[in-house]
Amino acid sequence: MKTRIKLFATVLIVLLFFTNCVKRVDNGKNKQTKKIKFGIVLHGGAGNITPQNLPPERAEQYRTKLKEALLTGYNILKNGGSSLDAVESAIKVLENSPLFNAAKGAVMTDVGTCELDASIMDGSNINAGAVAGVKHIKNPIVAARKVMELSPHVLLAGDGADTFAKEIGLRTVPNSYFYTPRRLKQFKKYKAQKKQTSANENSSFKKFGTVGCVALDIHGNLAAGTSTGGIPFKKFGRIGDSPIIGAGTYANNQTCAISCTGQGEYFIRNVVAYDISALMEYKNLSLKEAATRVIMKKLVKQKAEGGMIGIDRNGNIVTVFNSPGMFRAWATDSQSPVIKMFKTNN
């Protein structure tokens, strides 16, 4: 009898042990039941984007362009293309649109020029490329990729970066190509007001129309890219977080791909994009937990506004922002395109 009780107890313990193990595996933070094969997320900037500030017809323009960019990247991924190609192509669509603060339609500097920043990172080998303060490259994201692939450098700035682009045969344009009637109007208004307000501290423009894209391809490779015109009426050659690897852009197959938008100086000081990756790698947080901790806690505590998009190596998608809104869109092999701009479900 005593032996049977012992046997029963042993079986019970073994059973309990296995149940616990299975439960633990199911709770794995970075795991999900259905494996995502590929996915893409993009943003068109965070800021004071509310239904009050954005009339329906203008919202529709943003929706249409975001969808076009998303599908451009999505189709590349669907056909087995690389995440790098998807990111570059999607961002190119947004750069070519006057709706966003990147390339065509970028905000103007203090002297009425457009100076553009962009970066891209390949999660498969943590190689990266970036350009800052360029004035003549039609698509800065394309130049960023060329810096990564054709030069031994990561970051090229100013006239040197424009010269590099010309030398390798990239399409260059006069600076006026980037101007739009809307930005010229803003600039004239700024010039008229300038005597009253200090440049670079003008806080009436609360939309950070930076664009960015992250993707996971069917080969398991992650990539991230960001492109921007910076802050309106910037001067002194100000460079924000967008062309800074680790701040505005980061990708690593071990963790995630991230693109940020917001008050660039805070994103640099907090090394935001890499911090999210580090929290996943070193603290075993999920992408959502890591991004929430950085954007909604660290940055909010510092009164810093902005947001991020991310995708992890398992295809989990995250968009987190502490501003009233953020233009964002995503799709995976098992989820149809979603396009949102406000905090609510719109």
Added chain:
Amino acid sequence: MKTRIKLFATVLIVLLFFTNCVKRVDNGKNKQTKKIKFGIVLHGGAGNITPQNLPPERAEQYRTKLKEALLTGYNILKNGGSSLDAVESAIKVLENSPLFNAAKGAVMTDVGTCELDASIMDGSNINAGAVAGVKHIKNPIVAARKVMELSPHVLLAGDGADTFAKEIGLRTVPNSYFYTPRRLKQFKKYKAQKKQTSANENSSFKKFGTVGCVALDIHGNLAAGTSTGGIPFKKFGRIGDSPIIGAGTYANNQTCAISCTGQGEYFIRNVVAYDISALMEYKNLSLKEAATRVIMKKLVKQKAEGGMIGIDRNGNIVTVFNSPGMFRAWATDSQSPVIKMFKTNN
């Protein structure tokens, strides 16, 4: 008799318990028996610095200048000054010396100019400032601090940064001020060889003479700064890791202050300075463990050469490099100045 044995056993267990506790406290990774009140560490670059490459009289010149810079910062700390002041002042001494690749004596670009980068970070509030590609600021580290303190920005580049410095009254100089006979000779040799070797890929210059300094003051505040002329014969406005917060420079009172030197592109892609801090914060590694993991494992695996100096919030000092040598020096309130350059004890 039995009671006495029990009593004896109890006393023994209690004693063993306490011994273990004391031992554990002593082994605390970030703890040390004697609290360091203040400390300073600086570097003058890593690279192929060996007794064979550096004749004794030249080594003596480096030793003297490193000591002068160290004592400049040390005396500020000793008199209750801030770590920011100590870092800025020590780096200024190295910038003014033609021995190092920073400000006076900086390496030349592909077109025979000097283009300088510098950054500084305040660990008490993670505020930071940096300049990149400046040509006329006598002391780029001073300008970096002014960007932090007087502008809403972190990073200013090119002519804009020079203009900012002029507008706030910093001392500016013609670009020729930075030239030295040694650099002009190197440049002439490079120009003569140029037809055979590709610019920016010239690998015959294996000393990264960037300078940097980190300090802990008696108020418990950490600071870090870095200044460089970049890589010899750079072109296309190449920016390395030195002016990039998180890559070449990082400081945070919660963890440590770091300044790096080496192949900048790898330091950017690996977000080296912040990665060391993140390993301390998220994985509870000591400064030494974190720095060793990044410099001696991650970077070595990628065949990336360079080194770092660091001090943590408890005053623990670390200098780690994977190159043949690194100019380095340190001192604390309880340790006299130490100056080293080779891998051995010299």
